[in-house]
Amino acid sequence: MTTETEAGTAAGTTSWTAAPTAAPPVRSRARGGAGKGRRWAVRAASLLAVAALWQLLTVTDARLWLRFDRLPTLDEIAARFAGQLSSPVYYLDLLQSLIRILSGFGLAAVAGITVGLLVARSRGTGDALLPLLEAVRPIPAIALVPVAILLFPTDEQGIVFITFTAAFFPVMVSTRHAVRALPTLWEDAVRTLGGGRRHVLWNVVLPGILPGVFGGLSVGMGVAWICVISAEMISGEFGVGYRTWMSYTIVDYPAVFVGMITIGLLGWLTSAAVELVGRRMTRWLPRAEGSKS
Numbered sequence: 001m002t003t004e005t006e007a008g009t010a011a012g013t014t015s016w017t018a019a020p021t022a023a024p025p026v027r028s029r030a031r032g033g034a035g036k037g038r039r040w041a042v043r044a045a046s047l048l049a050v051a052a053l054w055q056l057l058t059v060t061d062a063r064l065w066l067r068f069d070r071l072p073t074l075d076e077i078a079a080r081f082a083g084q085l086s087s088p089v090y091y092l093d094l095l096q097s098l099i100r101i102l103s104g105f106g107l108a109a110v111a112g113i114t115v116g117l118l119v120a121r122s123r124g125t126g127d128a129l130l131p132l133l134e135a136v137r138p139i140p141a142i143a144l145v146p147v148a149i150l151l152f153p154t155d156e157q158g159i160v161f162i163t164f165t166a167a168f169f170p171v172m173v174s175t176r177h178a179v180r181a182l183p184t185l186w187e188d189a190v191r192t193l194g195g196g197r198r199h200v201l202w203n204v205v206l207p208g209i210l211p212g213v214f215g216g217l218s219v220g221m222g223v224a225w226i227c228v229i230s231a232e233m234i235s236g237e238f239g240v241g242y243r244t245w246m247s248y249t250i251v252d253y254p255a256v257f258v259g260m261i262t263i264g265l266l267g268w269l270t271s272a273a274v275e276l277v278g279r280r281m282t283r284w285l286p287r288a289e290g291s292k293s
Helices: 002-059 074-085 088-121 123-136 141-151 155-181 184-192 197-235 240-249 253-281
Strands: none
Touching (some): 074 253, 088 123, 088 240, 088 253, 141 155, 184 197, 197 240
16 A cells, blocks of 8 residues: 555656656747747848838938949839849849859869868878869969860850869868868777778768868858859850849949849858758757757
8 A cells, every 4th residue: 555655656746747847848949939030030120221221322322432322222123123034034144153053063062072081081192182282272263264265165164164163172171171170089989890991981981071061062152153153254155143244334233233132142042052951961960959040
């Protein structure tokens, strides 16, 4: 009888003490949802504030050291944007720029990760390649446009080459540093258990460097957009950069800002896609609460 009473008391105590522990995650999720809503509200408010200030300065033709009387208003930009959206040339330019960026960036991702692994894991490969890579790396990719024009038979191939060069070095450097930053204890433990070089590479090195690699890919995507737009302005025949520069030459300033907005949206979407893939592939990593944006 005593045993049953004590057991019932213990069970009641256990259930009474366990109940409060399940409540905090619910409150935490509620607080997290409210906090995320406030963050998005602040972001939207900041954009609206900048847009309102732009409209005020351009409508009033303000000349406060900076000359806003030469810039188009939001109404003019919106009207020009609506006109561009109804034109097939706009979508042709979008497609052309996306093909160039994805081709150059895709090649740079594969080559950058491969070379970064080789120079970090092989002393002989590093001695052979690093001096040349470090000599070329400080040269801005856009400065290679004359070389690309002379080297490649078509402008299209030259623009892809410029995009590849711009994205290659951030990816390669981040991969190399990520490999060197891996704790040697991980590899030693796997080798002690009988793992070979290939097993270490696939099960220790590659998963361990993913955060650093995706950091380099994100940077590389941004740099690639800068250089592909610049290359299109210099030697392109289609593309968002080419169309933006042509709008400037004919003094169509609303179309110039339409091109700038388009470039910003394309860069944001592609960078967000890289970061999303990175989060999916590194979901096993511990993350602080509220780190997701």
